[in-house]
Amino acid sequence: MRKEFLVFGSPLIEENEIEEVVASLRSGWLGTGPKVAQFENNFRAYRGATHAVAVSSCTAALHLSLLAAGLRPGDEVITTPLTFCATVNAIIHAGATPVLADIDPLTMNIDTDRIAEKITPRTRAVVPVHFAGRPCPMGPIMGLAQEHHLKVIEDCAHAIEAQYHGQNTGTFGDFGCFSFYVTKNIVTGEGGMVLARREDDAARIKTLALHGMSKDAWKRFSDEGYKHYHVVECGFKYNMMDLQAAIGLHQLARVERQWVRRQEIWEYYNESFRDLPLTVPPPPEAETRHAYHLYTVLIDEKVAGISRDAFLDRMTALNIGVGVHYLSIPEHPYYQQTFGWRPQDYPHAMKIGRQTVSLPLSAKLTNTDIEDVVDAIKEIISS
Numbered sequence: 001m002r003k004e005f006l007v008f009g010s011p012l013i014e015e016n017e018i019e020e021v022v023a024s025l026r027s028g029w030l031g032t033g034p035k036v037a038q039f040e041n042n043f044r045a046y047r048g049a050t051h052a053v054a055v056s057s058c059t060a061a062l063h064l065s066l067l068a069a070g071l072r073p074g075d076e077v078i079t080t081p082l083t084f085c086a087t088v089n090a091i092i093h094a095g096a097t098p099v100l101a102d103i104d105p106l107t108m109n110i111d112t113d114r115i116a117e118k119i120t121p122r123t124r125a126v127v128p129v130h131f132a133g134r135p136c137p138m139g140p141i142m143g144l145a146q147e148h149h150l151k152v153i154e155d156c157a158h159a160i161e162a163q164y165h166g167q168n169t170g171t172f173g174d175f176g177c178f179s180f181y182v183t184k185n186i187v188t189g190e191g192g193m194v195l196a197r198r199e200d201d202a203a204r205i206k207t208l209a210l211h212g213m214s215k216d217a218w219k220r221f222s223d224e225g226y227k228h229y230h231v232v233e234c235g236f237k238y239n240m241m242d243l244q245a246a247i248g249l250h251q252l253a254r255v256e257r258q259w260v261r262r263q264e265i266w267e268y269y270n271e272s273f274r275d276l277p278l279t280v281p282p283p284p285e286a287e288t289r290h291a292y293h294l295y296t297v298l299i300d301e302k303v304a305g306i307s308r309d310a311f312l313d314r315m316t317a318l319n320i321g322v323g324v325h326y327l328s329i330p331e332h333p334y335y336q337q338t339f340g341w342r343p344q345d346y347p348h349a350m351k352i353g354r355q356t357v358s359l360p361l362s363a364k365l366t367n368t369d370i371e372d373v374v375d376a377i378k379e380i381i382s383s
Contacts, residue, residue: 001318002372008321009183012258012364013247020246032210032239039245040193042252047168049176049195051202054245055209058157058179060238061192062090062127064205065175068196069125069151071096078118079127079155080110081329081341081349087129087155088329096124100329100341105348106282108132108296112140119144125151130159130169132325133185133291134284138164138172145173153177160185161259163289170195180244185258185293186251188244209238258363262292265361265370269295272374276381277303279355294325298355304381308355311380318376321360328353 024030036054044052055061071077077091081100091098101114108131115126126145128136136154145152152173156162160178162169170176180191196202207213212235266281273280279298284290299308306314315322328349330341343350360373 001376002320005319006321006360006369006372008323008358008360010362010364011182011187011251012254012362013187014250014254016250016253017247020250021243024242024246030243031241033242035242035245035249036240039240039248039252042249043178043193044195046252046255047170047176047195049168049171051196051199053194053196053202053205053209054240055192055194055205055238056240057086057190057238058155058177058181058192059086059090060209060236061175061177061179061194062087062153062155063093064208064236064238065153065177065194065196066090066094066096066125067208068201068204069153069174071124071151074122075124076120076122077125077127078115078123080129080131081346082108082131082326082352083129083155083329084157084326085329085332087127088335091127097122098339099123100346100349102346103131103348103352105352107134107285108352109134109136110141111348112137112144115141115144119148119150123148123150125153127153127155128173129155129157130162130291131294132281132296133158133162133293134281135159135162135164135169135288135290138167138169142172151175157181157184158293159291160293161255161289162291165287169291174198174201180248180251185262185291186248186255188240188248188251191240191244191248204233207233208235211235211237254363259292261363262361265365266292266295268370269359269361269374273297273377276378277305278377278381292361294323294358295361296325296356296358298352299357300355306380308357311357314380315357315376318379320373320376323358324356325358326353326356 040052073095075096101118104111154173154176156170157179159169176195178193180188212233213229301307330343
């Protein structure tokens with residue numbers, strides 16, 4: 001057994017990030033400022049997007065995108081039942097009604113056929129979630145959106161590096177929303193980004209993210225002299241700080257190198273678990289690029305001889321941190337009470353949500369760490 005606990009999703013932080021944060025502290029400019037603007041520029045260029053706005057989280061990015069999409073009470077937004085609660089909560093906060101469409105049991109992404117079944121005259125938008133870094137089938141999804149005049153807000157929290165048929169995730173829909181939470185492929189501690197097609201949408205998101213104050217109000221204390229601002233809309237406190245962007249600038253510079261390392265770990269896991277009674281992730285689909293954000297295995301008690309929750313406990317006892325991504329949304333009491341959702345109405349999401357385990361997958365992992373994960377799993381399954 002390992003002597004020290006292996007923290008799930010612990011990020012790789014190098015000296016460049018630390019020095020950039022210290023430089024921000026010494027400059028006295030800690031809030032939204034020039035480093036945020038630079039991070040927006042760099043990320044926009046990396047994804048080949050038209051406009052980018054940095055915000056405080058992916059949840060904020062989703063909420064603001066839904067507002068900029070013009071949703072109103074009574075409007076319906078279709079999304080997946082296998083996602084973090086933030087996806088659904090953002091729809092609720094925007095005043096719309098979330099509608100769930102079950103997933104493809106192999107890819108774990110939203111099933112396009114199920115989306116089509118859930119479209120009604122009240123449907124105004126779709127929020128596909130690129131689960132675990134595997135891109136959704138954006139061709140068919142965009143076809144449905146065009147046919148039914150729907151807005152598309154991509155939840156790319158897991159999919160910073162992903163591509164579908166040569167095009168970057170986050171650039172298909174009207175908006176693409178990214179996460180830089182501490183466990184993500186690029187980290188800023190907390191933080192997010194919105195990619196927008198239209199300049200007007202990006203400008204509105206920027207305004208809404210900082211109390212509804214007129215554009216570039218953050219510059220009012222700069223060395224250009226005090227600038228008066230006007231509140232043009234009732235906004236939120238969703239802006240990113242330079243302290244966060246200072247980390248993100250160097251994380252972004254290493255994003256491709258760290259993707260290669262996670263791919264190596266992913267492939268090693270596949271080889272190591274080939275003969276075990278576990279279900280491992282399928283290979284990436286043709287003409288796609290997987291972001292390798294999560295490595296999820298399915299624990300079927302009848303096959304593996306151990307329940308998923310017992311497996312979680314055993315891994316923790318062996319000092320290996322693991323995650324669950326995710327219990328399906330209809331399993332949670334709030335959504336059952338509010339919308340009447342039942343897990344059995346989304347059988348694929350329910351089954352996966354009750355069997356899934358996410359294993360450590362980070363560029364920070366050493367070869368010894370990876371061997372410890374593999375040895376722990378083999379010990380648990382064999383016993």
